[in-house]
Amino acid sequence: MNVMDTRATSAMLYLDGVHVSFDGFHAINNLSLTLEPGEMRAIIGPNGAGKTTMMDIITGKTKPDEGTVLFDGVTDLTRLDETRIAELGIGRKFQKPTVFESQTVQDNLLLALNVDHSVKATLFWRGSKAESERIDKVLETIRLTEARNRLAGSLSHGQKQWLEIGMLLAQDPKLLLVDEPVAGMTDVETHLTAELLKEINKTHTVMVVEHDMTFVRELGVKVTCLHEGTVLAEGTIDQVSSNERVIEVYLGR
Amino acid sequence: MTPHMLTRSLDRGATIFLAIVAACGILIPLSNLLLPADSFLQVPTYLVALWGKYVCYAILALAIDLIWGYCGILSLGHGAFFALGGYAMGMYLMRQIGTRGVYGNPILPDFMVFLNWQKLPWYWYGFDMFWFAALMVLFVPGLLAFCFGWLAFRSRVTGVYLSIITQAMTYALLLAFFRNDFGFGGNNGLTDFKDILGFNVQAEGTRAALFALSCLALIVGFLICRAIVSSKLGKVLIAVRDAESRTRFLGYRVESYKLFVFTVSACMAGVAGALYVPQVGIINPSEFAPGNSIEAVIWVAVGGRGTLVGAALGAVVVNYAKTFFTSGVLAPYWLFMLGALFILVTLLLPKGIVGTFNAWWAQSKEKRAATSVSAAAEDGVTEPKMAE
Numbered sequence: 001m002n003v004m005d006t007r008a009t010s011a012m013l014y015l016d017g018v019h020v021s022f023d024g025f026h027a028i029n030n031l032s033l034t035l036e037p038g039e040m041r042a043i044i045g046p047n048g049a050g051k052t053t054m055m056d057i058i059t060g061k062t063k064p065d066e067g068t069v070l071f072d073g074v075t076d077l078t079r080l081d082e083t084r085i086a087e088l089g090i091g092r093k094f095q096k097p098t099v100f101e102s103q104t105v106q107d108n109l110l111l112a113l114n115v116d117h118s119v120k121a122t123l124f125w126r127g128s129k130a131e132s133e134r135i136d137k138v139l140e141t142i143r144l145t146e147a148r149n150r151l152a153g154s155l156s157h158g159q160k161q162w163l164e165i166g167m168l169l170a171q172d173p174k175l176l177l178v179d180e181p182v183a184g185m186t187d188v189e190t191h192l193t194a195e196l197l198k199e200i201n202k203t204h205t206v207m208v209v210e211h212d213m214t215f216v217r218e219l220g221v222k223v224t225c226l227h228e229g230t231v232l233a234e235g236t237i238d239q240v241s242s243n244e245r246v247i248e249v250y251l252g253r
Numbered sequence: 254m255t256p257h258m259l260t261r262s263l264d265r266g267a268t269i270f271l272a273i274v275a276a277c278g279i280l281i282p283l284s285n286l287l288l289p290a291d292s293f294l295q296v297p298t299y300l301v302a303l304w305g306k307y308v309c310y311a312i313l314a315l316a317i318d319l320i321w322g323y324c325g326i327l328s329l330g331h332g333a334f335f336a337l338g339g340y341a342m343g344m345y346l347m348r349q350i351g352t353r354g355v356y357g358n359p360i361l362p363d364f365m366v367f368l369n370w371q372k373l374p375w376y377w378y379g380f381d382m383f384w385f386a387a388l389m390v391l392f393v394p395g396l397l398a399f400c401f402g403w404l405a406f407r408s409r410v411t412g413v414y415l416s417i418i419t420q421a422m423t424y425a426l427l428l429a430f431f432r433n434d435f436g437f438g439g440n441n442g443l444t445d446f447k448d449i450l451g452f453n454v455q456a457e458g459t460r461a462a463l464f465a466l467s468c469l470a471l472i473v474g475f476l477i478c479r480a481i482v483s484s485k486l487g488k489v490l491i492a493v494r495d496a497e498s499r500t501r502f503l504g505y506r507v508e509s510y511k512l513f514v515f516t517v518s519a520c521m522a523g524v525a526g527a528l529y530v531p532q533v534g535i536i537n538p539s540e541f542a543p544g545n546s547i548e549a550v551i552w553v554a555v556g557g558r559g560t561l562v563g564a565a566l567g568a569v570v571v572n573y574a575k576t577f578f579t580s581g582v583l584a585p586y587w588l589f590m591l592g593a594l595f596i597l598v599t600l601l602l603p604k605g606i607v608g609t610f611n612a613w614w615a616q617s618k619e620k621r622a623a624t625s626v627s628a629a630a631e632d633g634v635t636e637p638k639m640a641e
Contacts, residue, residue, distance in 0.1 A: 059502060086504035098499045100492045107488055117505050119513045125485035126257050171503060 007073030012037045012175055012205045013058065018067030020053060020229075027053045028064065029229035035175070040201040042216045043209045044240070045226035046249055051209045052095060054226070055177050059092050060085040072174065087117070091173035095180045095209075097160035101153030105144055105163055108152050109135045112167035134170065142166035142196070158189040165196060176200065178208045182215050194218040213241070225249075262479035266611075270562045271472055277304075278468025282461035298457050301464050303576065305532040307569045308467040312474050312525035314552045314568035315561060316518040319478050321550070322559030323487060324514050325494030327412075330419030331522050332546035333426050334394035336536065338523025340430075341393055343443035343536040344377060345386030346454070350447050363445070364438045374436045383450055390527040391520045398519030399512065406508040406515075411497070420543050427541035442537025443530075454531050467528045471565065474521050478561050481514070490514060551595050557605025566607060 008014070013035040020028040028050045035041055043051055056062035057069060060082045069077040077085055086092075100108050113131060115121070139145045142162040147155065152163060161181055168176050178197065182190040194215055200206060201221075210216055216223060216237055223240045225233045233243040240246055263271075281296050281304065288295040313335050320326040347362040356366040360373055379385040401422060405415055433439035452459040481487055492500045493507050501507050530536045539545075549568075556567020571594070579587045602609050 061498070082498070082501040083504055083506050086502050092502050094499070098496050100495050100499070102495055103488060103491060110485070111488055111492055111500075112503050114504070117503075119486065119506075119509050122486040122489055123481070123484050124258070167503070 008070055009034070009073050010037075011035060011070070012039070012072060013207070014068070014070040014073070015054075015058075016068040018054075018057060018069060019065045020057065020062060021065060027229050028057065031067070031226075031230055033224060033231060035205060035207060037205055038201075040197070040206040040208065040219065040221045042219055042221055042223045042237075043207060043226060044211070044213075044216060044223060045232070048228075049226040050229035051226055052179060053229070055092060055179055055207075055209065058085075058177060059090060086171070086173075089172075089174035090177065091168040091171040091175070092177045093161075093164045093168055093179055093181060095183070097157065097164050099152040099155075099160050099163050099167070101151065103152060104149050105139070105152055105155070106135060106148045108163060109138055109166055109170045112170040114170070114172050138166045138169045141169060141199070143192075158185045161185065161189075161193070162196070165193075165200075169200065174205060176204050176206045178206060180210055181208065182210060182212050190215050191218065213237075258480045258484060259476070262476065262483040266562055267475070267479055270565070271475065274468050274471055274475075274565075278465045278472070282465045285461050286457060298460055301457075301460050302532050305460070305464040305467050306529060307572050308464070308471050309525045309529035309532070310549070310552065310568040310572055311565035312467070312471050312528070313522050313549055314556065314564035315471070315474050315478055316521035316525065317549055318553045318558060318561055318564035319481065319521070320514055320518045321553060322561070322564070323482050323494060324490040324511060325497075326511060326515060327416045327550070328419045328515075328518075329416045329543065329546050329550060330421075330423035331518070331549055332543075333419075333423035333541055334398060334519040334522035335526035335529070335545075335549075336423075336426070336430075336538075336540035337394045337397065338390045338526030339530040339536040339540060340437060340443065340526075341380075341386055341389040341523070342527035342530045343446075344380040344389075344437075345383060346446040346449060346531060347443050348377070348381040349449065350445065353447055354445070362438070362443070364433075364441065365436075368433060376436065387527075390523050394519040394523035394526075395516050398516045402512045402515040403508075406511045409508075420546070423541050423546055424543050427538050427543075430538035430541060438537070440538065442535060442539075444535040444537070446531065446534055449531050454534065460532065463528065463532050467532070470524055470528055474524070475561060475565070477517070477521070481517070482561070486510070486513075548591070551591065553605075554595065555598050555602075555605055557607035557609070557611075560605070560607040560611065563605050563607030567605065570606070 011034040013033075015031055015033045018028050018031040019026070031050070031054065043054075045051055053062060057064050058077060060077060060080055064078055071077050071088060071090065075088060080088070100111065103111075110131070113134065115131070136145070139148055142165060144159060144163060144166065147159065152160065155163060165178070165181065168178070181197070182193050185193065190212065197206060197208065197219065208219065220237075223235065223237050224231055225240050225243070225246050227249045232249060233240045233246050281301060284294055285296045285298060285301050313331065316334075317328065317331050320328060350362065352359050354363040356363055358366050361370060365373070380389070405418065410418065429435050430437050431440055437443065446454050448454055449459065452462075482490070489500065489505055489510055492505075493510060497507055526540070552567040552571045553564045554567070555571055556565065557563025571591075575587060575591070578584065578590060583590070598605065604612060
């Protein structure tokens with residue numbers, strides 16, 4: 001029997017005993033975490049807790065020194081590069097909104113669609129009805145239909161964040177990693193973003209890194225608090241925020 | 254190229270550009286050959302050869318703009334691909350000399366006889382056939398670019414580091430081609446060409462035909478570039494230029510895209526070099542000089558990076574200025590002027606000539622649209638009154 005056929009775990013994402021150090025600084029320290037299929041998880045933690053480094057490891061940007069990172073129970077992510085991991089179905093939204101500023105909103109989504117990404121396919125590409133329908137649908141979801149022909153660089157900060165979430169939707173990955181989606185957003189925008197993520201979670205597994213506690217509370221999902229590259233506490237937002245060690249870490253006592 | 258790619262790639266600017274190049278490619282040779290020499294509309298042969306050189310430079314500039322303007326790969330060694338294409342053509346032309354050389358050896362070019370070589374080196378085989386040489390014009394620069402790019406892009410060498418190693422590449426080739434035992438005529442290069450496909454390279458008709466062919470190559474090269482940049486692949490290239498790692502996280506193999514466009518660009522530069530050599534009558538190692546490659550990048554910057562038309566225009570404008578200034582009393586100062594030009598363009602016209610024009614045009618178009626909208630709105634206000 002082929003080993004690859006047997007799932008090592010039922011989890012969508014499985015991290016066990018992961019270590020990463022940069023020049024002696026232990027960014028990630030014996031980190032273990034699992035995410036079940038269909039789950040949405042919020043990750044909180046003070047600056048330097050290793051939240052972004054963890055995302056770098058999952059998406060192949062950083063290679064861990066030791067530990068296991070399994071996707072969908074079978075795939076060892078530590079052996080793959082960014083492109084391969086994206087092809088497998090892990091999408092990522094960066095902390096700083098990163099869209100293709102000199103291209104239109106529509107083209108940004110077109111580039112993100114999960115179709116054949118080979119050189120030949122893109123050179124001889126001609127638009128299809130199915131593709132433009134998918135783009136229309138995403139534009140509606142992220143409320144940017146009106147702005148479809150505007151350059152992405154001319155959007156407001158909040159709109160750029162949404163466009164990037166829209167690009168994730170167009171990519172239609174199995175797992176979405178969303179890094180600080182509401183940073184710099186107004187209260188209304190924050191609320192809309194929470195709604196949007198809840199909607200996305202109906203069909204996707206999502207991991208959200210966020211500092212904004214009101215936002216995390218609004219999401220109403222299981223919370224993991226990281227500190228110094230390891231899991232400090234896990235549970236509902238109320239459990240985690242009443243945890244003494246979490247309070248200590250956040251208030252610096 | 255499929256029809257939808259052709260129609261998609263031809264916008265108004267592209268069509269105007271192609272019409273102008275086609276008109277030059279037809280009218281200039283005709284005027285040179287058919288009009289009497291004393292007519293003021295007659296283009297003298299020396300000018301046909303000079304402008305033919307500019308057209309070859311324009312093709313080189315297009316090749317650079319394709320990778321730099323659209324994909325952000327700043328190659329400071331594109332002169333190497335140009336020179337390699339030139340050498341491939343030069344080797345064909347050398348083999349055509351036959352017994353008409355100084356030493357009259359039917360097989361060996363003069364410089365090999367001079368070096369007491371007994372037989373033709375293996376890498377000169379086949380260059381007596383035009384089709385083989387023409388193939389090598391594309392293949393040799395393409396292969397070098399492919400190998401170089403494969404190593405560089407896979408190791409994610411980008412930005413200034415990439416520019417520096419492209420300079421090193423062209424400099425290494427310069428040193429290699431300077432050596433007599435390398436087998437390409439050393440310091441003197443390849444020259445004293447007699448004929449090409451049976452036609453005398455010095456003849457007016459041949460020169461006119463070479464000029465027309467150069468214009469045709471510019472048109473074809475331009476169409477290929479336009480087809481690439483207006484396809485979805487073009488959008489991916491711009492995405493790589495603006496946010497490389499983002500593109501990777503979307504699942505694009507960035508190195509494959511860079512490799513593709515870099516190789517296409519090198520082949521285009523090779524064709525430019527191949528058309529250049531019979532028109533100037535010589536190819537020698539100085540074509541590999543790092544300065545040449547940098548100059549070519551300046552043409553693109555002056556004309557307008559990422560516009561294609563601008564690259565071609567920049568090549569012609571800067572080289573015309575070069576010819577103009579280096580033939581007068583200002584000759585010793587040309588390099589200072591070129592440097593000043595580059596600084597001024599960077600400071601005052603960062604988008605280059607065509608880029609600045611495009612921005613101005615888009616702005617005035619918007620203004621006109623705005624005034625027509627407000628005029629329509631005024632009409633809208635007055636209309637109900639009239640209805641009342």
